[in-house]
Amino acid sequence: MVTMSDVAREAGVSMMTVSNVLTGNKRVGEPTRDRVLAAVESLGYEVNLTARHLRAGRTDTVALIVPSFHDYFGEVADRIAPLVEAGGRHLVVERTSADARSEMESLSMPRLRMYDGVLLSVAGLHSDELDRVPTSTPIVLLGEREVPPQFDHVRLANVEGARLATAHLLERGARRVLALGASAEASVGMESDRHAGWAEAHRAAGLVADERLVTPVPDFTSEAAYDAVTRLLDDGMPFDGLFAVNDTVAFGAVAALAERGVRVPHDVQLVGFDNLGVSRFVPPGITSVDPGYDVVAATAVRLLEQRMAGGDGPHEHVTVPVHLVERGSTRA
Amino acid sequence: MVTMSDVAREAGVSMMTVSNVLTGNKRVGEPTRDRVLAAVESLGYEVNLTARHLRAGRTDTVALIVPSFHDYFGEVADRIAPLVEAGGRHLVVERTSADARSEMESLSMPRLRMYDGVLLSVAGLHSDELDRVPTSTPIVLLGEREVPPQFDHVRLANVEGARLATAHLLERGARRVLALGASAEASVGMESDRHAGWAEAHRAAGLVADERLVTPVPDFTSEAAYDAVTRLLDDGMPFDGLFAVNDTVAFGAVAALAERGVRVPHDVQLVGFDNLGVSRFVPPGITSVDPGYDVVAATAVRLLEQRMAGGDGPHEHVTVPVHLVERGSTRA
DNA sequence: TCGGCCCGGATTAACGATAAACCGAGAAGG
DNA sequence: CCTTCTCGGTTTATCGTTAATCCGGGCCGA
Numbered sequence: 257m258v259t260m261s262d263v264a265r266e267a268g269v270s271m272m273t274v275s276n277v278l279t280g281n282k283r284v285g286e287p288t289r290d291r292v293l294a295a296v297e298s299l300g301y302e303v304n305l306t307a308r309h310l311r312a313g314r315t316d317t318v319a320l321i322v323p324s325f326h327d328y329f330g331e332v333a334d335r336i337a338p339l340v341e342a343g344g345r346h347l348v349v350e351r352t353s354a355d356a357r358s359e360m361e362s363l364s365m366p367r368l369r370m371y372d373g374v375l376l377s378v379a380g381l382h383s384d385e386l387d388r389v390p391t392s393t394p395i396v397l398l399g400e401r402e403v404p405p406q407f408d409h410v411r412l413a414n415v416e417g418a419r420l421a422t423a424h425l426l427e428r429g430a431r432r433v434l435a436l437g438a439s440a441e442a443s444v445g446m447e448s449d450r451h452a453g454w455a456e457a458h459r460a461a462g463l464v465a466d467e468r469l470v471t472p473v474p475d476f477t478s479e480a481a482y483d484a485v486t487r488l489l490d491d492g493m494p495f496d497g498l499f500a501v502n503d504t505v506a507f508g509a510v511a512a513l514a515e516r517g518v519r520v521p522h523d524v525q526l527v528g529f530d531n532l533g534v535s536r537f538v539p540p541g542i543t544s545v546d547p548g549y550d551v552v553a554a555t556a557v558r559l560l561e562q563r564m565a566g567g568d569g570p571h572e573h574v575t576v577p578v579h580l581v582e583r584g585s586t587r588a
Numbered sequence: 589m590v591t592m593s594d595v596a597r598e599a600g601v602s603m604m605t606v607s608n609v610l611t612g613n614k615r616v617g618e619p620t621r622d623r624v625l626a627a628v629e630s631l632g633y634e635v636n637l638t639a640r641h642l643r644a645g646r647t648d649t650v651a652l653i654v655p656s657f658h659d660y661f662g663e664v665a666d667r668i669a670p671l672v673e674a675g676g677r678h679l680v681v682e683r684t685s686a687d688a689r690s691e692m693e694s695l696s697m698p699r700l701r702m703y704d705g706v707l708l709s710v711a712g713l714h715s716d717e718l719d720r721v722p723t724s725t726p727i728v729l730l731g732e733r734e735v736p737p738q739f740d741h742v743r744l745a746n747v748e749g750a751r752l753a754t755a756h757l758l759e760r761g762a763r764r765v766l767a768l769g770a771s772a773e774a775s776v777g778m779e780s781d782r783h784a785g786w787a788e789a790h791r792a793a794g795l796v797a798d799e800r801l802v803t804p805v806p807d808f809t810s811e812a813a814y815d816a817v818t819r820l821l822d823d824g825m826p827f828d829g830l831f832a833v834n835d836t837v838a839f840g841a842v843a844a845l846a847e848r849g850v851r852v853p854h855d856v857q858l859v860g861f862d863n864l865g866v867s868r869f870v871p872p873g874i875t876s877v878d879p880g881y882d883v884v885a886a887t888a889v890r891l892l893e894q895r896m897a898g899g900d901g902p903h904e905h906v907t908v909p910v911h912l913v914e915r916g917s918t919r920a
Numbered sequence: 921t922c923g924g925c926c927c928g929g930a931t932t933a934a935c936g937a938t939a940a941a942c943c944g945a946g947a948a949g950g
Numbered sequence: 951c952c953t954t955c956t957c958g959g960t961t962t963a964t965c966g967t968t969a970a971t972c973c974g975g976g977c978c979g980a
Binding site: 257302303304305306307309310315319324325326329330333334337346347348349350351364365366367369370392478482504507508510511514533534536537538539540541 | 589634635636637638639641642647651656657658661662665666669678679680681682683696697698699701702724810814836839840842843846865866868869870871872873
Binding site: 269270271272273276282283284285288307309310311312313 | 958
């Protein structure tokens with residue numbers, strides 16, 4: 257492997273001069289620079305980033321750690337990447353399994369220290385587990401779980417989004433609104449927040465929410481949602497509105513309804529959450545709560561860059577506003 | 589920052605002993621090990637991976653480089669991750685923009701050298717550009733473009749898949765099959781291969797493919813597909829079958845057809861390609877060519893691990909077989 | 921009883937780069 | 951004419967690990 261000292265010898269200069277030419281950290285005379293570049297070219301030299309990182313103490317790299325590359329996380333990742341690059345850093349994405357053990361492992365200090373900063377999408381971890389995550393590397397948390405105060409945190413307006421969605425259904429005349437994937441029991445997190453919003457919308461409309469309409473969806477997959485809705489239809493459970501806690505769940509519901517001949521929005525109106533790219537194209541177009549991806553991404557990156565720049569102000573906990581995007585799955 | 593030498597001092601041993609305890613590379617006596625571990629614990633020491641990498645010459649990390657985190661690439665990434673982990677290495681995902689400049693940059697030797705191996709999904713690069721990519725790091729290419737022979741390469745049976753899809757449509761009675769997103773002109777790559785399969789199926793059935801049914805879709809987005817199909821319908825272009833070069837494109841088509849009141853599969857039968865997770869749930873269920881994600885992932889990882897293990901056999905160019913998954917968008 | 925070996929551990933020497941200090945020579949300034 | 955800069959470059963000292971070697975002593979077989 258050709259090293260910087262080979263280049264230095266070839267060009268008849270010191271290693272520092274080669275380094276300076278390559279990084280541009282100090283001025284180097286024109287003729288010398290040319291000799292160095294020629295030597296680099298002829299030897300095919302490429303800097304060893306690992307060595308640079310060790311010496312410089314920076315990696316110029318930010319990690320985004322997500323539970324999967326799908327759906328919501330894919331959308332977020334695609335938006336975060338250019339922002340990080342704009343800050344002159346490189347983005348890499350790592351995946352945790354959704355389970356806490358592996359998530360904890362991804363958070364092992366050795367790995368985190370490889371990055372100048374980390375955006376961590378918290379899926380499986382509880383607040384007290386996060387408490388033990390070391391904080392010497394700047395970290396910004398994303399996601400709907402409760403987190404300890406010593407982290408910056410970006411979350412969605414979950415309760416508000418669910419309320420918007422449900423209120424929209426009620427306004428359009430739905431009276432029995434399924435809360436698909438929601439849960440009153442989950443101690444804290446997306447599913448309980450969205451349950452709360454669902455309930456709140458009912459109260460605000462002077463209606464009583466029927467808790468029997470709260471239907472769990474294991475792992476929030478389309479498959480599980482499909483199964484759950486199919487079972488409800490077979491059991492004859494009456495409903496004329498459906499709030500899905502996310503669009504992935506909504507897709508399963510749409511398929512189940514279509515197969516049973518239940519028309520959307522004629523018989524059942526439906527609203528999802530996340531406004532995935534594909535949701536607009538799933539007939540009849542899924543009305544969905546848009547999480548403001550660009551704002552989520554921009555906020556997360558801004559917070560992280562503040563920390564990486566050495567900012568040590570109080571930790572921010574930002575709730576990003578959401579808005580409803582109306583499509584064909586609810587009546588005009 | 590607490591280093592290994594701090595631990596060594598605290599435990600009253602040499603740094604090498606600490607290193608050996610931590611890596612397990614050499615046997616260390618029970619009492620000594622305990623003292624070391626106690627010191628590690630009490631000081632909160634964590635190994636510096638950057639330093640380890642520099643010294644050891646390995647990073648135990650594999651990079652998967654993809655054009656975006658969406659769709660096909662998300663599916664592949666989710667399957668590759670566990671396989672790489674199973675090999676005792678860590679996976680990170682990097683994104684290139686689809687454009688060649690940025691893709692070339694991601695391929696800069698310095699970055700590639702940070703990894704023990706690289707899985708590169710080739711989107712924007714031409715064969716002669718790839719020719720200039722240095723090969724000192726083991727690389728396996730994924731994707732449908734033509735690639736130079738000095739790389740291992742995993743691709744799909746594109747022509748065969750397109751043929752399968754089109755033949756299925758013809759068999760089910762379709763006579764004017766749109767080739768949405770295909771192109772006879774693209775010198776080489778996914779869109780021309782799939783065009784070839786479309787044409788081949790017609791020949792095999794003794795039919796003449798009407799080239800006017802070949803409709804380009806810029807960037808292969810759902811939006812562009814929606815626009816293209818809408819325009820065709822408005823122009824009164826007759827067709828009763830639709831082969832979409834991928835499911836993302838198919839989604840756009842489905843939405844356009846639904847909005848214009850064209851029934852699937854009654855008026856137009858439709859087949860996609862990629863069999864994305866959501867395709868099953870988009871009413872009426874998208875018949876799609878399944879690329880055998882698990883095989884793609886397993887093959888790519890196997891080839892890469894062979895190279896990383898020092899294998900220097902001839903470079904393999906594997907074409908993964910595909911199969912058709914029938915759903916409601918084509919007749920039974 | 922003695923040479924050879926194994927074991928647990930310490931010493932030495934990098935891995936490949938950069939920060940910081942240093943230095944000679946010409947230019948600028950008083 | 952001497953001091954003080956600035957410029958262009960070199961020297962020195964690590965960054966935090968681990969591979970390779972070395973070493974003392976107990977144990978073994980002959």
